[in-house]
Amino acid sequence: MATYYGRFGTRYTTAGQLGSGGEGTVYTLSGYNSIVAKIYKDSRFPDGNSRAVMERKLKAMLAMNVPYTVSGVPRFAWPQDILYENNVMKGFIMPEIHTKYKIYDMYRGGRNAVREKLYPDYTWKYSVQFAYHLAWLVDYLHSYNIVIGDFNQSNIAVDVQSGTVVIIDCDSFDIRDPITGEHFPCTVGLPEMLAPELQAVGNLSQAAFTKSSDYFSLAIHIFRLLMDNADPFGGVITTGASMSSIPANQAICNGECAYVRNVPGKKIPSWSQKPEMLPPEILGLFRRTFDYTALTAKKNISRRATAYDWAMALQPYGMAEPNPLLKRCPVNRKHVYPAHNRRCPWCEQEAETKTQGKPAVKTAADRTENKTTDRSRQKKKKKKNPWPGRFFRAAVVSALLAAAYRYYTVQESGRAEKAKDLFWEGQQGAAISAPASDSSVPNQGNSAVSVPASDSSAPNQENSAVSASASGSPVPNQGNSAGPAPASSESLPLQELLAGKADGSDDELYGTAEEEKTEYILEGSDSRYIAEEELYPLTQQEIQLARNEIYARHGRRFDTDWIREHFEGTDWYTPQYDPDYFDQNLTAEFNEYEKANIDVITAYEERMGYY
Amino acid sequence: MKIMPQFIKDPLPVTNLGERHVPAVLLVDRSGSMSGAPIAELNQGLIEFGNALQEDQLALGRAEICIISFESNVQTETSFRPASEYQAPTLSVGGLTALNEAIEAGLDAIEARKEEYRSLGVSYYRPWLFLLTDGAPTDTEKESAAKSRLQEAIRDKKVVYMPMGIGSADTAKLQSYYPPETAAKTVLKADAAHFREAFVWLSSSLSVISNSDPTMTDTVKLPPTPSIITVGI
Ligand SMILES: [Zn+2]
Secondary structure (H helix, E strand, C coil): CCECCCCCCCCCEEEEEEECCCCCCEECCCCCCCCEEEECCCCHCCHHHHHHHHHHHHHHHHHHCCCECCEEECCCCCCCEEEEEEEEEEEEEEEECCCCHHHHHHCCCCCHHHHHHHHHCCCCHHHHHHHHHHHHHHHHHHCCCCCCCCCCCCHHHEEEECEEEEEECCCCCEEEHHHHHHHHCCCCCHHHHHCHHCCCCCHHHHCCCHHHHHHHHHHHHHHHHHCCCCCCCEEECCCCCCHHHHHHHHHHHHCCCCCCCCCCCEEEEHHHHHHCCCCCCHHHHHHHHHHCCCCCCCHHHCCCCCHHHHHHHHHHHHHHCCCEEEECCCCCCCCEECCCCCCCHHHHHHHHHHHCCCCCCCCCCHCCCCCCHHHHHHHCCCCCEEEEEHHHHHHHHHHHHHHHHHHHHHHHHCCCCCCHHHHHHCCCCCCCHHHHHHHCCHHHHHCCHHHHCCCCCCCCCCCCCCCCCCCEEEEEECCCCCCCCCCCCHHHHHHHHHHHHHHHHHHHHHHHCCCCCCCCCCCCCCCCCCCHHHHHCCCHHHHHHHHHHHHHCCCCCCCCHHHHHHHCCCCCCCEEHHHHHHHHHCHHHHHHHHHHHHHHHHHHHCCCCCC | CCCCCCCCCCCCCCCCCCCCCEEEEEEEEHHHHHHHHHHHHHHHHHHHHHHHHHHHHHHHEEEEEEEEEECCCCEEEEEEEEEHHHHCCCCCCCCCCCCCHHHHHHHHHHHHHHHHHHHHHHEECCCEEEEEEECCCCCCCHHHHHHHHHHHHHHHHHHHHHEEEEEEHHHHHHHHHHCCCCCCCCCCCCHHHHHHHHHHHHHHHHHHHHHHHCCCCCCCCCCCCCCCCCCEE
C-alpha cells in the first residue's frame, strides 16, 4: 500500500495489485471503483531526463482532453491524473478496464478457444464486428491526431460485456502537446506488427510512427480476425530454405504476402482460409495494404487502406442477421460466411485439413489457374472462376446501397449528414451490433455502438443500418451518395427488399445483377498511354485481363476459358479471329498506344513475377 | 532398471497455426542423486511451470513443450504439445546420468517438430533447450558427439541452450557444451528448494520470447532473474 498525490493534491492510496508488466505495475485504489493507478518501475527511466519527458507527455495527454469513453464504455486507457511521490512523477491514473481478454483471444478459434467460452455462438460475423470496432477506434484516435504506434495484440483488450475493443498502454502513443507543440514519439513496437518502413529502422526510438504505419498494423489485426488467425506474411516456404533462417521481418520488408500476390517460393498453407472467401471489396483493401514488393514498399504507403476505409467496408457485414451479405451454412449453423461464396468455406477448410494427414499445400498458382497468359495458350482444365462473382457481387451491393439510399432520401431528406459525421458520434450513429448484443443481452442501452440494427427492443437508437455508401466506400457507383440508411426500426423495408435474396440460392443472388456488365479494366488502353501506377491496384488476373483487353478490342478469340468468359460477359466484345491467325497477321494493326501499353503491362508482369 | 512404466505420449497437433511458435524442450535429470528433496521439488516445479504458463495467454497459445527425462535411460515424458495442453509428469529417481543421450534426444525432438512446422507453414522462434541437472554425465562415451552437435546447433542459431545446474552441479561441465567462442557461457544455478521459482522464471522467459522477435537482435532479452537464482559464468 502506497500513497501518491495527483497534480492538484488529490490523495490516492493503492490497494491491490492488478497486474505487472515490463515497465510498470497496475494497482486498484482504495475508495475508487472505476480508476486504477499505473506505477512505473524505476528501471523504466534510466535517467532523470527520461522521467521528465514522460511527465511532460502525461501533462500533454491531460491537456488534450480526449473523450476516452464512447457510449458509456471506455475505449482506451487514457491518463486521468499524474501521480507524484515527493514531487517525483511515479505514474498516472487511468480508467479501469474490466477484462483480462485480449484481441488474440478473438483471433484464436478451435475446440478449446477462449472465444467459444465467452461467446458460445461466436461466428465469423463476430470477428467482423471486432474488426469493425477496432477500425472505428483507430479512426477515432487518428481524428485527434493520436498515432497508436505500438499497435500490438497485447495492447488491445476485449471488453466482453459490451463486445468491443479497448486500447491499453496509452502512454506509448505518439502524440503532440496541443499547447507547446512538443512531439512525443512512440519508441516501442513489436516487430511482427511493424510496417515495412519501420522494419528497417534498427532502433525504434528513431522510428517515425505514422497514421499509415497504424493502418498497416490494423490490417494485420483485421486479417487475423477475418482469416482464422492466419499470418498474412506467413506461408509454406517451398524453396527449401529453413524458416527460422528467414527472419519474419523480411517477409514484411519484401511484401511477401501470398494471399494478395504470387510470391515465388511461398504458398498459402492448406489449413488456411483462401483469400477468395473474403468479400471482394474487403480483399481489395488487403491488396491495397499488403500488395507490394521491396521495391514498391515506400510507394505503397499512401495506398494503404485507412481505418475509415476498413470501418466502412466492414460495417455492412457486421450487421445483425438476417443480413443479405452473409450466409449461414446449412450443415453447421455456426458457419457464417460472406454470401458470395457458393460453398461454405468453413466446411471446405475442415475437409481440407481432415483429408490430409500430412497437409499438402495449394499453391497460389493452383488458385489462380492459367496465371501465365493467354499468349502461352495453356489449355488447362478450368477451375471455379472467382471472377463473375466479383462483378455480380459488386452489383448486388450497389443495388442494395442504392435502394438504401433512395429509401433514406425519401424518408429523411431533411438530413444530410455525411456518414462519417454520424460515424464519429457513437451516440447517434455508428450502428453495428457488438458480439454481446446478439446473445439477447437486453441491457445494451449503455452503448449505442453495440445496438443491433434489427433489434426492435432498442427503438430509440438511430442506427445507420447500411452506411457503407460514404465516399470512402470501395463499392462502385456510390461515390457521392453519402448518407446513412434509415434507423433500425425503419430499416425493415430494406430487409424485406432483400429478404428473398438472403435466403435464396447463389444463383438467385447473382441473378439479380444481370444488368451489371463488366466494362474495361483499363479504360482507353487503345487511345492513351497507360501509366504503370495504374497497374498497382490491380490483381494479377486483372492485369492479365487488361493486357488481353487490347487484343479483345480487335476481336481476337481466346482459348483460356476464364479469359474468354470474362470478355464474353462484356457488352463490347465481338469475337472474330482465331487466336493464331490474329497473332500472326493482325497485331501489326495495333496503334502506338496499344503497342506501348502492351509493353508497359508485360514489363510490369515480368517484374512482379507473374510469368 | 526402470521404475516408471514406459509412458510416451504421441505428439499433439500444433494449434494456432498462424502464430509464431516457440518450441521448448525440458531435459530433466532424475538420476539417483536427485532422490529426496530435489526430485520432490522438481515435480512440484513441473506443476508450477504449468501454472505459470497459464498466466500468459499469448505465450500459452504459442509455446510448445516437450519434456524428456533421463537417468540411465532417456525417456520422453511428454512429446511436443501446445503449452495449453501441458500436463506435469510425476518423476521418480534412480540410475545414472545419461545426459549426453538426452541432449541428442532433445535435439532430435526439436528437429522433428520443426519439420512439422515447415510442412504446415508455421513460423517459429529459435527453439529452447533447457537442461536441468544436478550432476555430471555418466555416459561419457557419447559426450564428444553430443557436445559437438549441440555446439554446432548453438553456433548456427538453431537452438537456445539454457543449462540450469541443480545443487552441486558441475558448472564448468555444463558450460563446456557451449561453443568455445561463446563469450557469456551462462549457467543458471538453482537450489533444489527454489525449483518452483525457477520454473516460474522459465515460463516468463517463454513469454518474453513470444512477445519479442529475437531476429531483430542476436541476444535474447530475459526478464530479470528472481533473486534466488544466481547467474554464474
Ligand atoms: Zn459449413
